[in-house]
Each structure stands twice: as C-alpha cells, then as structure tokens.
Amino acid sequence: MATNSPNLISLPSARPETGESYTANDSQIAWAISQAQENLLRQQKPDGHWCGELFVDSTLCSDYVLYLHWLGEVDRELQERCTQHILRRQLPDGGWNIYFGGPSEINASVKAYFALKLAGYSADLPFMREARANILRLGGIPRINTFSKLYLALMGQFPWKYLPTIPVEMILLPTWAPFHIYKMSSWSRAMLVPLAIINHFKPTRELPGEKQLHELYPLGTEHKDFRLPRDERTFTWRNLFLRGDDALKMLHRIPWKPFRRLALEEAERWMIERIGDGSDGLATVYPAMLNALIALHALGYPNSHPALAKAKKDFEGLFVNDSEDFRIQPCLSPVWDTAINIIALAESGLPAEHPSLQKAAAWLSNKEVRTRGDWAKNNPHPEASGWAFEYNNVYYPDTDDTAMVLMALRLVHPKDKKDYEDLFQRALAWQLSFQCRDGGWAAFDKDVIDGWLENMPFADHKAILDPTCSDLTARTLELFGYIKFDRHDPSVENAIRYLIATQEDDGSWYGRWGVNYIYGTWQVLRGLRAIGQDMTQDWILRGRDWLESCQNDDGGWGETCATYEDPSAKGKGESTASQTAWAIMGICACGDLNRSSVQRGLRYLLSTQQSDGSWHEPQITGTGFPGVFYLKYDMYRQNFPLLTLATYVNYRRSVGHPPSFFRCN
Template sequence: MTTTADDASHAKDPAPAQDAGVRFPFPPSDETEEAARHAVLRATDHLLALQHTEGWWESVFSTDVSYDAHDLFLRRLLGTLDERVATGSGRWIRSLQSADGSWPLVFDGAGHLGTTIQAYVALRLAGDRPDEEHMLRCAAWVREQGGVPASQLTARVWLAMFGLWSWDDLPEIPPEIIALPKWAPMNIYSFSAIMRLALVSLGIISEHRPVRPVPFGIDELFVPSDGPVRAPAPAPADGWERAFRHLNTAVRACRRGSPRAVRRTATNACVRWLLEHQETDGSWGACTPMTTWVVLALHLQGYPSDHPALKAAWDFLEDGAAWTEDGARKLLTVHSPVWDTCLTTTALLDAGLPAGHPALVKAADWLLTRQTDRPGDWSVRRPHLAPGGWSFQFHNQNYPDNDDTAEVVLALRRVAHPDQARVDDAVSRGVRWSLGMQSEDGGWGAFDADNTSTLPGRLPFFDFGEYCVDPPTADITAHVVEMLAAMGMQRDPRTRRAVRWLLDRQEDSGAWYGRWGVNHVYGTGCVLPALVAAGVPRDHPAVRRAVTWLTSVQNTDGGWGEDWRSYADPAYLGRGPSVPSQTAWALLALLAAGEHDGAAVRSGVRWLTERQTDQGTWEEPQFTGTLVPRAVAVHYGHYRHVFPLMALGRYVRRERPGAEAAGPEEADGA
C-alpha cells in the first residue's frame, strides 16, 4: 500500500509556528488581519506536521472511478483478478455512485456516460448482479443517455476486449505509426506526452484485437431497437475530417492484406519504444492509467508475467492502491510529491517561516534529488538542450514539465540552504532548461515545445480533440514568467515575448483560460501575479480588466468558485460555490494587482479565516484540477492546505510583489 504525507510516518511534531520563528512585520490593522494571522499560524503548524521524514509533502491525487475500473479490467484480461481486489475495488466504486445511478467526473457533478458504463462493468466483475437496485438505476440512466453506442471511445475499447463490442466498430490504430519519421506531421511526437504513451500501447493492442469473453452480457446498457437513440454529435465533416475518416476505412481494409512481417516489425518497434520509456519505479509516465495500457500491450505481445519489465510494472500498480479502513480499495492515479513539496515550501515562506528553517532546508534537499539529469521525449524538438527540469512525481525522467520546474525554482531560490552553490547550480540548470523549452510563439506548454499541430485531434484514435497535443497555455506560461522575473530577467527578450503572449490571450471578459486548473479563476490567478512580477504596471488596462472580472464573479459570501462545467458551458465561467483553493487563487491575483485594502480582498480573507478547521486546514471535496478539459478532472488533496496559506500569508505580510515597473512599451511586450 502506498502511503502519503497524510498517513506516513512523520518527523517529530514541530513546535508551534511562532516558536518556529514565524513573525509578522506589522501590527494587525483590524480584526480581519488579526484573524488572518491566527489562521496563518494554525495552517503553518498543520503543514509542518505533514512533512515526511525524507523532506517531501504529498496528499492524495484523485480522479474519477474509470481508472479503478481499468485496473479490474486488466486483471480480468490477464487472469489475475482475485476476490479481495474485486471486492475492495467494487466497494470503492459503489461508494461514489450518484443518486441517479450514474458516476460523475467530479464531486457532486453530472453523470458521465463513459465512466458510468465502465463502472457498471467493473461492478459486474466484482460480483454485483444486474437486478440489484443500484445496478438497475445505473442501466436505466445509461439507456436514457443513448446507451453504449453513445459512449466515449475508451469505454468501447475495453468492452471490445470482453466481447461486448465489435473491434470492427472501433478506429484502427496501426502500429506502423511508430515508423513515421520525427519530421512527419502525424508521427507519435505530434501527440502530447500522455497521449503518446497510450497511442503506442493501443497500436499493439489494436493489432492483437484481444477478446476474452466475460460470463455475462450488457444488453441492459443498450437502447431497445425501437427506442430513441441519442448518439454523440459527429464532428464537423470538413476536408480534414472526411480525409481522416476515409483514411481509417483504408487502414482497416489494408489491415488483412498487410504482410505479417511488416506488422510484426512495427509491433516490435512499439515494444522497444515502450521498454525504453519505462521508469525506474516500473511505471510509464509515473501514472497508473498509462502503465495499465502498457502492461496489457506487453502481455499481448507475449511477455511472460515474470519478465523484469512486467514484474516492476506490477509492483508499481500494486503500490498505487490504497485500502481504506472499511476495506475499500482505491487506485491512486499518480503521485504528486514534487508539485506538493514546492508549493508547500512557497506557502510556508509566504507565511513567514524563516528561510533557513530545517523543514525548508530538508524540502530543498529532497527537491534537489528530483531534478532530471538525462534527455527525455522533450529532446526530440530540443536535441541540443541540456536536461535540468523537474517532473511531477517521485520517478519520472522521461517527462519533466515546465510547470513543476518553474515552481521548484521559485521555491528553491528563497530557501537559505547551507550549500548555496549546490542550489544555485540546480536553479541555473532549471532556468536554462525552461528557456530552451519556450515555443516559437513565446509561450510554454507542459511537456514539449511547439507541440501545436491540429492534426492529431482530428484523428479517430482518441476523442479528446484539441487536447491530444500540448500547446502553450496561459497558466504554465505565467508560472515560467514569474520564475524568470524572480531571477531578475524581467527585461530579457524572452520574458518580454512571453508577457506579450499573455497579454494577447486575455479574454474579452478580462480573464485568462486555465488549462490545468478550473478554470478562468485559476488562469487569472496564475497570470496576474506573473505580469506584475514581470513589471507590468498595476494600472495597466489588462490588469484592471482582470481585477474588474474577478470582483464581478465574487460570490456574495465573499469567496470564489468555478464549476468544472465552465470548460463546456460559458454560463459557468467564474461561477460556482465558493471553494478554498479557488478563493485563494482570486486573492493571490488581487493582492498582486494592489488590491490589499479593497473590499473584495477583505471579504475573501474573512471567508477563508471563518472556514478554517480546528486542524488548521480547509475542507475541499471539489475537483479544482484538470488533466483533460471536459474529460478528466483532478482533486488535488494538497490544494486546500497550501493555496489558502499562500494567500493569507501574503495578505498579513502586506507584500507588494513585482519588479520595478517597466515602461509602457516594455509592459506591452515590445
């Protein structure tokens, strides 16, 4: 079982925050600031107590139950599903069913058809009968949504492997795609890092077309032939759409006529690529969903269960399961220690913990061990760039990302470390790597540079559309800009290009889109502190428009929230019940914009202080993180701890972040 900082063994309980050296530079001006100070001290104590003895922090990273279902599917296909795992996983999946019979993507959200179908089949594998009340409700809900034919592609791929859907009705994923040169428009590196791993694995799986029938059918999940069918709306059939549909038909027709030697060579090349990308912890991409696909692919290719690659992968998958006290088995999608640790370090520094505090030095020591030291997939587009980034997880050399790298550098440079030369060297390598990963348009994506092709999203392989690639985004670009400004590079031409990129992408409302967090509150919360830090004056029109938008969407209770549905429905932009992390993001933006004494900030601070728990943190069941907009949401267990502390810490310290204001021309990115 994996342990995290919430249940791992910790260092000796720290002294209260005041004893640890937290001091405030000013006397409190009123009751609001006094309450905020007490909240800062309690939150600091809480976070210090959660630190692992090795120096890192981590809380549970959660997604919807589809990945728990995938784990059961894999074990069933490989013949390793035992009663204990089936019962425990079934208990967990069952516990998250909504009253209408469906399963949502987010806490308290609407049902999602693909996730619900996968949860239903997983419960059948766990022994649930179709005539049980919760299963009847589920089946009725699925039929109301159009049944299995209307579901997302991933669900139907798994159903095909159980003989519950036809492989002939799925898109072809030719393994020969591995042979396309790196300059070709549709090579595997045209896809995002996550999609790339799935694509290569599915190329092998699609070649074998496994069918391992289960001892039950799912007719109850299909709409009767005389009933209405609600199929998903097809994509617009423009020239490219028509071309790819014809191409898929041609690939299927050629499949049987392709020489076996050619197909065998292609699948073997896919296997070699996958084996080259296995991490030291046995995973692929350091996440369970991708590892699940690869394990199945290798099994179909004939790799025995005792092969070192599969043994290591199984160890990773077993370690990714957490058992609750009532016997439920929950799959942990991915570990987030680097992200959680750098954010915690920044939050504690914002709270006023001395820069040389032992907890911060220990965190810095651990972060220094996580810096990547060899090329990964990013080097395909940047072959001459030296490594130096950080990834999200414990072990992930192939896929460091710009977001983690920026936040780690921001944290490390503020710690008073006894070996400053070591820190400076790591920071220098991280900054150099980030600068080398800037895309041609001036922004930064997550894992790759210039991963902007529109073609992969038009292929029928996935139904994630434009999110099959990894273009620059406002939130990540903002974090890199903030890092560069902290390094004194406000006037560097590369920083100015990025500032211009951000200013050009402000929406008419005054907000910025949030790719990796929900949604415009997150995007705006990232961008405003970065712009001000980079020298954009607080009276710049873009800053004032953003402030106006944030204050306009503040809830009457003083907090902020944005519903996950905002990715699909503009009516939810900036709208939703108040949530601690989202309230903190709005406060961080407003504080950076100079709104410390404004009514909106004071109301937001009061909302946070009044809702702090006795343990010194905040309750937050909502999903405020994003992996794939509209498709995969994330609940970051650590967000409720760190972001409110950041906001309150900056509020009580009355910080005025930002470099000396640039001139108007520089602020415009010229």
C-alpha cells in the same frame, strides 16, 4: 497561541476599510498562519518531501475490475473493495460523474455498471436498473469515447471493426514525416504506443451471457453500424482520417505486412525502456500504466518477467487501501506538493535556514532530471534538466513543475551555493528553451500544436496536443520576476504579448491545469506583478474586476469543472478554500489590499479554517484533461490558503516576496 509555533509574521495595523465594515484582524491572521504552518510541517516525510493524495472519480476502480477479469486473475477481496468504492459514488439518478457535484457522465457510468456486473451484481438489482436507465438516457455504449470502447472490445462487448485502427507502424515514422508519435502530447503518446500493440493482437475475452452488455445498446447490437460519424462536408480533416482508417482496416486483412514485426519490436522496446530504471511506470500515469500491463500480457510476458513484475508493482503503488475506502490515484505528486509547500512556508515566515526547508530543498534538488527524454525530439536544447511531477519519471519532466521548483529553491539559502547556482543556470536555460512560437509555454513539449491532429479518430479524449497555456506562461514569468530576469528580454516581451492575446473578452484567462478561469486569472495577475508590469493598466485591471465580479455572498470564490464545457458557468460555484485563495492573490497582485473583495475573502478563509490548520474542501479544483478527467489535490486546501495569508501580510508590509539567493546576471 502555541508557544512552539513556527516564525510568525508581525503585521502592521490595517488602514480603515472603505465600503466594507470588516477588516481582517491581525492576530487572527497570525494565528491562522501558525496553525497552517504546523499542519504542513506535521505531514512532512522524514526525508523532507510531501506527497498529498490525489482524489479522482470512480473510473479508475472500474477499469481495474475490468482489467482483473480480462487477466483472469481476480482478487475477490480487492474486487469487493473496488465495487464498494464504485457503489458509494453512484448518484441519485443512477449514474456516475467525473467530478464532485457534476452530472452523470456516460463513460464513467458504463464502466461502473460493467465493473459491477463483472463482479457478480445482478442486472435486476434496483441500483443496477437505475444505472441502466440512466446510461440509456445518455445514449448508451455508442456514445462513449474511443478508449472506453477499446476496453469493452477487450471483453468482447464492442466490435473491434468499429474501433479506429491504431497502426503500430506509426512508431517507425521519422520525425521529418507529416505525422509521427512525437507530434502528439506526451500523455497521448504513452497511451497510444501500448494501445497499438493491443490493437495488433486484439486479445479478446469471452464472457458468459449474464455478464455481457447487450442491454446498454439502445437499438440493439445486431445489424447496427457503430462507425464514427462523418462530417457533412466532404473535404474535412475528419473525413480524410476516417477514409484513411477504412484503408488501414482493408490492409489489416492482408496477410503480408512487411513492417509489422519490426514495428512491434520497436514499440515493445520503446515501452520497456520507459517503464525501466528512472521511471515508476510508463509516463507514471494510470492510463498509460494500465495499457502497458495489458500490452505486456498480449506480447506474452509471463508474470515472473522482471519488466512485467516492475510494471505491476509500479501500478499497485497508486493504490490507497485504508479502513474507510479503497482508492486508486492517477499518479503521485511529491515534487509538485513539496515545491508549493516550501513556497507557502517560506513566504509565511519560516526562516530559510529552518531544517524542514533545508531538507525539502535538498530532496527537490536531487530530483532534477538529467536524462534527455521524449521532449528532446521537438526541442534541440543540448543539456537535460527540469523536474517531473512524480517521484521518478525521467522521460517526462515538465515546465510547470520546473518553474514551481525553481521558485521554491530560490527561497532556501543553500549550504553549497555554487552547486545550486549551477543547477539554476542549467534549469533556467532548459525552461527558456521550451518557449513556443506563439510566445507561450506548454507543459511537456515544444510546439506540439498541429490542430489537424485533433481530427484523428482516436483523439476524442480531447488531449492529443500539448498547447501553450496562460497559466504555465504566467508561472514562468513569475519565476523570471523573482530572480531578476531581464524584463525587456524578447522572451518576456513575447510572453506578455501571448497573455494579452489569450485574455478572454470579460477580462479572465483560461486555466488549463486548474479549475478554471479563477486559476488562470490568478496566475496571470501574479506573474505580471512579479515581472514588473504596471498593474494599473486597463487590460490587467479587467482581470481583477472579473475576479471581483464572481465573488460569492459568503466572501469566497468557487468554480466547477463544468466551465470546461460551458464557459457561461465560469466563476460560479460553491466557495472553496483553494479557489478563494487564488482569487485573493490575484486581486492583491493589483494593489489596494483594503478592497472589500480582499477583506471579505480573508474573512471567509479565517472563518472556515479547521482546528487542525487545514480547510475542508470536497470539490475538485485540479484539471487533468478538460472535459474528460479531473483530480482533487488534497494539498491545495492546505498550502494555497497559507500562501494567500502570507502574500497579503507581505504586501501590506510592503516587503513583497522574500529575496532570492539566486539572481540572473
């Protein structure tokens, strides 16, 4: 064992296992913990934070190639790196998927094919013929979503008249109106405001014949109606919106638009403000940042303009260009990664006074958001606080990061306790203010849950709303439990009622921000234990039993992104380190650490740890937009297994979780 290892937890002997011959070896666990700790500490940045890479599908590189050709400023070397990235990810059936091991997906496949064509690859090449055949089997261009069609329209490959109108005047609607931009999720808002500007200008490029996409229309492009289909029933929200869209298209043909100039100016101001100081790009997320670049060019901004130059620099900050591959990240995750790593290291025995934890905590505390951002439109809470996911994103802090950061900071004994106590009081009040009417918590906004908006023609990305979810609600309860928040407070009781109401019939919980039911169920069980629930209640044990029911023969757990569209696939998949870690923690939360499921899970983690202290995990276990966009957090295969081993050890020692320096009065 390395003599310079960080503090190790000394383990008592485990009781004999019943029904399973294997019992996790104490020295093996201690060694695995030390290796995992050292692995994380090696990756810490000099200023104290961590930031692991976020891996996604090929669509980001495809979109970027489309953008370069729309802009007319193609960097040939960068384009070649993008196309190699795309080609490496082509599936044997000719298509492209949106998650590891998934089937060909129409949007990803059309975008990849188009990017390759724009880059000069002939449609007659064998891999292009295979791609084309696959796309046509999937239904061709008519089957892609609205946002993909809009990118094609910019290149003259889809008729604008068949795209839903995104009226820029929507930005002028007051918050008391039945619809306004703050009734949408923050990510939809950040995508749609620049798209509304683009929709006004319709800045279309002409392509030579060899780069066009006529061959991807199964029935051809001539005399074909590509309007969105209506419901069979006459009176539905969808049909109402589609009739409204027809009316907007008629109005668009009328030259006199009294509010258009004012709306364009307000949309421009809104966008510029959110890509300025305090932000690393519009909402600091790829789709909004790319749309903002297109909108700025459509507005006539020259490359030399500071706003456009900053937007371009921020966007390029998402690039990863190493010797193996060129990749584009959807965003950056320093706050999230740093918080989880602090928790994993502190729970596994690193002293609270350790310089690495102190530096990390100081870095996190300096990232508190003190700006009243978009969230304030739906939440009147007077004092700004909270944390965002990224380095700088002052308009969009979220409750998930805030809960995770506070759970991290509670473990590090600060030098200036008064400042940290003030921070905790402020952030806790902010977090509490986001509890929604149904008792749950959503990510970025409060009560953005008007279901009729999901029928809007441009809402087919399936994420127009920001609904409450079990994983965020349970994480907030977990925080409350650790800091001794009153478990009988109405906010806690309402949250528990929410979790009871959202439990699936089989005992599991849906996971909105991680894949999927394993993630949701683990977090709920962990949150319930922390807040002091009796973990022997039948409804709680049903969650544990569900986790045990889907353990794989190798002792691990796995679940794929397919479960978001096919719930019958829940709990099924090749074992992964992160999902195994979640499942073990969920079962441990219910007590009886000698259950065979726990011991077999530990054996899986111990036997698959790599020599550098990490675990191999090519699978995607993070969720962006269910059914549309997923991401692989590279840190998940490193920090969650460590946290699981530490949790098991601490529960066996009957010490639970380390005490908080901050406790509620």
